[in-house]
Amino acid sequence: MICTGCSCLCEDIEIQDSKILNACEKGYKHISRFKESKAKNRVYGKEVDLDKAIESAVEILKSAKSPAIYGLDTTTVEAQRIAVKIAEKLNGYIDDNSSFCLGEFVEAILRKKIPSATLDEVRDYAYVLVYWGTNPYHSIPRHMSKFTYYPRGKKRNRGYDEDRFLVVIDVRRSETAKLAKKNAKFIKVEDDLELVDSFERALEGKAPKYDVAEIAREMKKADFNAIFGGLGLKYGLRGNYEKFFSFLNKANKFAPLYFIPAGFHSNMRGFNETLFEEVGEVNKFSFIEKRSDPNFSFPELLKNKKIDVALIVGTDPMSSLPFDVSEKLYEIKKVVLDPRETFTAKNAEVSISSAFSGIECGGEMVRSDGVRVKLEPIEKAEIDDVYILRRILEGL
Numbered sequence: 001m002i003c004t005g006c007s008c009l010c011e012d013i014e015i016q017d018s019k020i021l022n023a024c025e026k027g028y029k030h031i032s033r034f035k036e037s038k039a040k041n042r043v044y045g046k047e048v049d050l051d052k053a054i055e056s057a058v059e060i061l062k063s064a065k066s067p068a069i070y071g072l073d074t075t076t077v078e079a080q081r082i083a084v085k086i087a088e089k090l091n092g093y094i095d096d097n098s099s100f101c102l103g104e105f106v107e108a109i110l111r112k113k114i115p116s117a118t119l120d121e122v123r124d125y126a127y128v129l130v131y132w133g134t135n136p137y138h139s140i141p142r143h144m145s146k147f148t149y150y151p152r153g154k155k156r157n158r159g160y161d162e163d164r165f166l167v168v169i170d171v172r173r174s175e176t177a178k179l180a181k182k183n184a185k186f187i188k189v190e191d192d193l194e195l196v197d198s199f200e201r202a203l204e205g206k207a208p209k210y211d212v213a214e215i216a217r218e219m220k221k222a223d224f225n226a227i228f229g230g231l232g233l234k235y236g237l238r239g240n241y242e243k244f245f246s247f248l249n250k251a252n253k254f255a256p257l258y259f260i261p262a263g264f265h266s267n268m269r270g271f272n273e274t275l276f277e278e279v280g281e282v283n284k285f286s287f288i289e290k291r292s293d294p295n296f297s298f299p300e301l302l303k304n305k306k307i308d309v310a311l312i313v314g315t316d317p318m319s320s321l322p323f324d325v326s327e328k329l330y331e332i333k334k335v336v337l338d339p340r341e342t343f344t345a346k347n348a349e350v351s352i353s354s355a356f357s358g359i360e361c362g363g364e365m366v367r368s369d370g371v372r373v374k375l376e377p378i379e380k381a382e383i384d385d386v387y388i389l390r391r392i393l394e395g396l
């Protein structure tokens with residue numbers, strides 16, 4: 001089966017005699033506990049059957065003056081596509097976690113502003129591997145063992161301490177940074193923009209402020225290098241994405257360097273790609289204004305009291321958003337689709353129990369590098385996000 005525990009979407013998970021093989025601990029828990037704390041179909045706190053829950057969801061969405069659809073990063077591309085249709089039908093907003101996660105990087109790749117590659121190509125060819133502002137040890141646990149540092153590839157078959165050069169850039173010595181020993185470098189970053197400058201200078205043969213001259217020399221030796229950028233990079237850039245994108249393109253004049261976003265929910269990239277195909281934007285989109293805008297991100301809509309109803313799919317914003325934002329969720333009506341009895345589901349006006357994508361239902365997801373995978377569920381639930389969203393769309 002395919003594990004949907006993170007955006008690695010590991011395809012080598014085996015279930016033998018109820019044992020889960022090959023998964024990391026995060027994946028093991030994700031798969032083994034799927035039957036725990038299942039959500040219930042409820043309307044205003046009272047348990048109801050599925051039809052009544054869907055009927056009430058439709059009523060609430062129809063009565064909305066300014067609705068938003070939010071979440072969708074753990075569901076399938078098929079469900080995401082229906083959710084976009086619902087947002088369009090409602091003339092509402094649609095957004096996912098990527099608006100405050102790695103959406104800008106995915107957008108740059110989709111608009112072909114920066115060079116990117118697949119993780120399979122990284123495994124086969126990459127020499128310098130830069131983890132910038134991300135700690136895969138926690139967020140994407142098998143990234144290094146399946147795709148980047150540890151595996152031997154077609155042109156990289158001499159072992160990780162000879163045929164890879166590992167660079168970890170972080171504000172602290174993370175678990176990943178502790179691996180940077182032989183043929184490797186850890187950079188404790190204080191100013192990411194200055195570090196970008198330093199890389200540029202070092203590649204041009206000028207003296208850099210940060211000690212990156214050796215990395216630049218190693219990059220120039222190889223015909224394939226990769227940066228995996230995470231949230232630390234995003235926030236370290238302080239909005240200066242263009243400077244980073246320009247660096248990536250300039251760097252490619254000296255040494256091939258590809259960028260792959262790293263560390264997010266299983267199908268965040270799928271959401272970005274689906275919305276991009278439908279409307280030409282990757283997130284925070286308004287169907288009234290027909291454009292994307294930072295003010296249309298779900299947290300901003302809540303903070304600025306721009307919405308009165310939210311259809312929330314497969315995420316728990318009452319637990320995950322900052323308190324000054326999440327408390328605003330009490331002021332609006334919420335329809336929640338989730339397999340789990342989350343805090344948001346418990347507080348929703350309508351909660352509908354769905355299936356775990358990849359475990360109880362199939363469909364398609366998009367890995368962090370853009371590779372599409374077909375899920376192989378171990379059980380087949382009759383009621384999944386596609387079924388529920390389709391019925392809601394029909395009801396509208």
Ligand code: SF4
Pocket residue numbers: 003004005006007008009010022023024025026027028030140141142143
């Ligand atoms: S790395 Fe991610 S996809 Fe792979 S087994 Fe672990 S949680 Fe699942």
